[in-house]
Amino acid sequence: GQSLEQPSEVTAVEGAIVQINCTYQTSGFYGLSWYQQHDGGAPTFLSYNALDGLEETGRFSSFLSRSDSYGYLLLQELQMKDSASYFCAVSLPLFSGGYNKLIFGAGTRLAVHP
């Protein structure tokens, strides 16, 4: 089976940097994704790591280390609007080939305070 572990809650102040970790117990996955979800809204895609290393997209960066079964999402220059839930997800092989079965972690609720 597959499992992804994330902290349930993280609190930070505006302007700070926060790191949300994701550890997993799965093998043979194609990549690690991150999604953001505001209360009452739908998840939206943030980033994807197919290879080990750091991917940067504006204020958000994501990191993957397959050897350590570990990844993280780094949010810089935090803003109030970043208060949301963040999910890591792995892309697993489908029976038909290709990579498109997404399994999510339970999510981390980030609260940004002034």
Added chain:
Amino acid sequence: DAGITQSPRYKITETGRQVTLMCHQTWSHSYMFWYRQDLGHGLRLIYYSAAADITDKGEVPDGYVVSRSKTENFPLTLESATRSQTSVYFCASRAKPGQGTVAEAFFGQGTRLTVV
């Protein structure tokens, strides 16, 4: 309008009734998914589909049925609704390699289902 849409947005049904949640996408994405979201559990995969007429079970398929006769539609049916199926249901779609930006999954706005 382009995108992925779910209907209805809200639904209240009684225990034992059959209910169908609709999902429609306009990108012709090959892959489509149904998730349920409950507090403390994140998004759990119910069923997924790799193409029309190709579907498979996810993590929590019991009590649900899906079909995919057309690429753009992926309805989810609760055959006999139970209170434990009260949840928010999200449909998602994703391109396959060669179709576009394959990493990103696009989600509908969700259906909030209450079984009383």
